[in-house]
Amino acid sequence: MKNTMSFKRRAPMLILEAFTILLFILFMIPFAMVVLNSAKTSREIIINAVALPENWGQLGNNISRIFNNPTVDYLSAFGDSVIITVLSLLVIITFSSMAAWVLVRNEKKTWSIIIFMVFVAAMVIPFQVLMYPLVRWLRILGNVLNLRLLGTVRGIVFAYLGFGSSLSIFVFHGFIKNIPYELEEAATIDGCSYPRIFFEIVFPLLKPIIVTVMILNGIWIWNDYLLPYLVLGSNGAVQTLPVAVTAFAGAYLKQWDLILTSTLLAIVPIIILYLFAQRYIIKGMVEGAIK
Amino acid sequence: MKQRSVVNILFLAPVVFTFIMIIIVPFSLGIYYSLTDWNGVSPNIHFVGFKNFSKLFNTPDFIHSFLITVGYTIINVILVNIVSFTLSLIVTSKVKFRNFYRAGFFVPYLIGGIVLGYIWQFIMNNILVSLGTTYGIEMLQSSFLSRPETVIWVMSVVNTWQFSGYIMLIYVAAIQSIPKSLMEAASVDGAGFVRNVFNILIPMMANAFTISLFLTLTNSFKQFDMNLTLTNGGPATRFMGVPVKASQLLAMNIFDTATANKMAEAQAKAVVLFVVLVVVSLIQVSNNKKKEVEM
Numbered sequence: 241m242k243n244t245m246s247f248k249r250r251a252p253m254l255i256l257e258a259f260t261i262l263l264f265i266l267f268m269i270p271f272a273m274v275v276l277n278s279a280k281t282s283r284e285i286i287i288n289a290v291a292l293p294e295n296w297g298q299l300g301n302n303i304s305r306i307f308n309n310p311t312v313d314y315l316s317a318f319g320d321s322v323i324i325t326v327l328s329l330l331v332i333i334t335f336s337s338m339a340a341w342v343l344v345r346n347e348k349k350t351w352s353i354i355i356f357m358v359f360v361a362a363m364v365i366p367f368q369v370l371m372y373p374l375v376r377w378l379r380i381l382g383n384v385l386n387l388r389l390l391g392t393v394r395g396i397v398f399a400y401l402g403f404g405s406s407l408s409i410f411v412f413h414g415f416i417k418n419i420p421y422e423l424e425e426a427a428t429i430d431g432c433s434y435p436r437i438f439f440e441i442v443f444p445l446l447k448p449i450i451v452t453v454m455i456l457n458g459i460w461i462w463n464d465y466l467l468p469y470l471v472l473g474s475n476g477a478v479q480t481l482p483v484a485v486t487a488f489a490g491a492y493l494k495q496w497d498l499i500l501t502s503t504l505l506a507i508v509p510i511i512i513l514y515l516f517a518q519r520y521i522i523k524g525m526v527e528g529a530i531k
Numbered sequence: 532m533k534q535r536s537v538v539n540i541l542f543l544a545p546v547v548f549t550f551i552m553i554i555i556v557p558f559s560l561g562i563y564y565s566l567t568d569w570n571g572v573s574p575n576i577h578f579v580g581f582k583n584f585s586k587l588f589n590t591p592d593f594i595h596s597f598l599i600t601v602g603y604t605i606i607n608v609i610l611v612n613i614v615s616f617t618l619s620l621i622v623t624s625k626v627k628f629r630n631f632y633r634a635g636f637f638v639p640y641l642i643g644g645i646v647l648g649y650i651w652q653f654i655m656n657n658i659l660v661s662l663g664t665t666y667g668i669e670m671l672q673s674s675f676l677s678r679p680e681t682v683i684w685v686m687s688v689v690n691t692w693q694f695s696g697y698i699m700l701i702y703v704a705a706i707q708s709i710p711k712s713l714m715e716a717a718s719v720d721g722a723g724f725v726r727n728v729f730n731i732l733i734p735m736m737a738n739a740f741t742i743s744l745f746l747t748l749t750n751s752f753k754q755f756d757m758n759l760t761l762t763n764g765g766p767a768t769r770f771m772g773v774p775v776k777a778s779q780l781l782a783m784n785i786f787d788t789a790t791a792n793k794m795a796e797a798q799a800k801a802v803v804l805f806v807v808l809v810v811v812s813l814i815q816v817s818n819n820k821k822k823e824v825e826m
Contacts, residue, residue, distance in 0.1 A: 253625070260621050264632055267639070267692065270650050273658055289653075289661040335545040342542045355547065362554050364808050366753050368785045368801040372571065372794060373560035374553065381552065402553020405546045434538045463643025465756045482645040486760065489649055496653055503646045510641050518634050525637075525697060526704045529742055 271507075278302055278501040285496050302501040309498075311491045314505060317484035324393060324468075324480060325461045328400035329454055336405050336453070337446055340412035341438055345424075347417075356413065359406045367403075367466060374399070375470050391476045399471055404457045411456070411528060415449040416442070455524030462510070481506050564798040571794035583799035591771040593800060596784035599683055603780060604751035606687040607694075611747050612740075615695040619702035620728070633703065637696035644693070648760025651689045652676065655761075676761070679768035679777035686778060689757060694750065698743045705739035706732065745815050752808055755782035 276292065277285050279299035284291075293299075306314055346352040375390065378399070382389040389395030419442065427437050468480040474487055485506050489499045514521060565583055567576045587593050622633040639647065656674045663671025675681040709732065717727055733740075758764070764776035764783055779787065781804055789797035 256621070256624060257626055260626050260632060263618075263621070264635055267636055267696075270647070270654055270692070271638075273654060274650055277653070285657065288665070289657040290665075331545075335549075338542040339546045342539045346539065355543070359550065362550070362558075364749075364805075364812050365554065365558055366782075366801065366804050366808055368753075368755075368782055369561045369798070369805045370554065370557035372789055372797070373564060374557035377552075377557050377560060398549060399553050401546070402549045405550055406554075409546065434535050435542075438542070459641060463645070463756075465643065465645045465759075482643055482756075485649070486645055489760070496657065499649055500653060503649050506646050507642055511638070514634075514638065514641055521641075522634070522637065522700060525640075526700045529697075529701050529746065 274500050274504050274507070277496060278504045280497060282495055282497045289496075299501070302497055303505065306488075306498060306502055306505065309488070312484045312488040312502075313479070314484060314502070317479045317481050318509070320393070320478050321462060321481040324396055324400070324478075325458060327393065327397045328404065328461050329457055331397060331401045332404040332408050332457055333450055333453055335401065336408035337412045337416075337443065337450070338438065339405070340409045341416055341442055343409070344413055344416040345421075356409070359409050363406045363410070371466060371470055378471065389471075391472055391478060393478055396468060396471045396478075399467060400457075400461055403467070404461070407456060407528070408453050411453055412446070412449060415446065419445055449527075451520050452524040452527045455521050456528040459521075459525075561798055562802060564795055565802045567795050569795045569798070570792050571789065572792060579795075583795050584803075586796070587799060587803065590796075591773045592775045592779070593784060595770040595775045596779050596781050597803075599778070600752060600754075600781040603683050603687060603690075603754070604748060606684065607690050607751045608744060608747050610687055610691040611694050611698055612743065614691050615698035615743070616702055618695055618699040619706060622699070623703055623706045633699070636699055639693045639695075640697040642693070644754075644756025645760050647689065647693060648757040651685070651692075651757075652761050655685060676778075677766050679766055682762055682766065682778040686754075686758065686761060686780075689761060690751065690754070693757070694747065698746070701739050701743050702736065705736040709735045741815070745812065748811055748815060749808060752804065752811070753782055754780050755786065758783050759786075 273289075277289060279293035279296050279302070281298055284294060284298075306312070343352045343356050378389045378395060382395070387394075389398065423441060424437050427441050428434075432440070463482060464480070465482045465486070468483050469486075472478050472480065472483065474483060479487075485502050488502050492498045564576070566578060566580060568579050569576045618636050622629045622636070626632070642650075655676045659671045660674055662668065675685045713731055713735075714727055717731055722730065758778065758780050762778040764779035764787070766777050767774055768777040769775065781800070785797050785800045785804065788800060
């Protein structure tokens with residue numbers, strides 16, 4: 241009697257546990273399929289895409305085939321992606337936080353309100369409206385400044401600062417508003433110069449929100465396709481990972497052993513980063529959405 | 532005081548300059564080009580007024596893309612909300628390993644649309660077809676991606692798989708901000724789980740629903756990456772008597788038009804997309820602000 245009672249109470253919980261496990265497996269199946277088939281030959285995949293690979297050593301073979309492939313330089317694409325993402329984050333964080341601080345400290349002034357509103361309103365502009373004019377404009381601008389912007393790291397970092405600044409200023413703005421002004425007043429009385437107040441007092445306080453801004457922009461820039469495709473070109477000297485994967489898949493149509501291995505190589509670095517920074521990534525995504 | 536003004540300008544200058552160069556100028560050019568006969572190559576550009584726009588109403592491939600994008604968006608809003616709300620209830624329950632699950636459900640969001648498009652193309656064209664052949668399930672034997680009537684649904688499923696974990700996080704934050712005592716008090720009064728969800732949880736989460744609806748709407752309307760690598764617009768179908776691409780969403784239609792050197796027409800289409808996004812955003816935000824419960 242007692243047993244059935246406790247079972248009755250526990251039954252809904254058990255059903256929920258089982259349902260959750262099923263759902264979780266369903267969510268993870270695509271990844272499992274990538275791993276399984278990255279360790280197969282093209283023939284094995286055609287015979288049976290669901291079966292376990294005959295020999296896991298094939299995974300190493302497939303990976304080395306990609307590393308030694310002439311159509312795509314995976315390692316250099318990976319390196320370019322890292323450089324572009326890191327540099328873009330650096331300029332976005334530095335310049336957006338500086339601007340947001342000035343805007344908050346002059347909150348009541350008309351120019352501050354207008355600048356802030358323009359940045360926020362620009363978030364609704366879809367990339368499609370300005371992508372082709374942007375490429376044309378960057379070419380003109382490059383000629384005028386005698387500084388090549390298309391096909392270069394500086395060009396795309398410049399573009400990412402432009403596209404990333406709206407959301408970043410918005411997020412920084414909300415955070416800086418809650419930093420007590422008294423802190424800065426005290427520093428002024430102590431003879432601290434105006435720029436130093438920002439760099440030595442305000443900026444260190446921004447740490448938690450910098451993590452948020454980094455994650456919001458980082459995931460987007462890392463995975464972005466169209467902007468690097470248009471600004472860097474699909475076969476340029478500088479190439480990001482998503483563009484490289486697409487070029488590769490285009491060259492090896494339906495050769496799933498190679499395509500899946502290349503997607504696996506694109507996924508693994510993000511998953512590793514996620515394992516280490518999971519707490520920050522989740523917190524950053526939530527704060528970015530709610531603000 | 533004077534020093535402050537100089538510093539203000541110096542601090543604002545980098546982003547404001549970049550913003551003008553990267554957003555304002557190209558955006559203005561984009562609007563202008565939509566009113567011209569720009570073909571992307573020729574240096575001669577003539578002003579033609581709203582001709583490109585009036586032509587759009589007689590362009591079957593554009594109307595088709597517009598309609599399927601609306602359909603895709605509606606399906607996404609429903610699917611993503613149901614799945615992510617369910618996930619958020621699960622990971623805030625007393626289920627074992629709930630933090631592990633929460634972290635796991637979010638993983639698809641980290642993978643870019645380009646990469647996951649290839650993964651799902653493989654699942655749809657190879658895995659499911661292979662299962663269909665092995666077990667003699669007729670429905671699976673031809674890929675869902677090769678049928679005009681199912682392809683949009685597949686894209687929505689993939690989109691749901693990608694975004695639910697993210698929207699789940701927003702709902703989890705909302706659920707956790709609701710005072711526990713509220714639900715407990717209701718339970719003492721005899722309210723069951725389902726009634727608690729509908730009478731307390733959902734009304735208290737109005738703000739989170741606003742955010743997630745807005746995100747899902749705008750993301751669906753702008754969808755491009757996954758569309759490119761999952762279907763590349765295919766398969767072919769017919770609409771208004773002409774052949775069109777069954778899964779060519781609006782963003783891809785713009786891209787394909789531009790690639791065909793019809794730049795001005797592509798710009799006009801992009802401006803329409805922009806106007807839709809502005810309208811949708813305004814309606815969505817103002818509508819949900821009214822519905823929110825006052826605390």
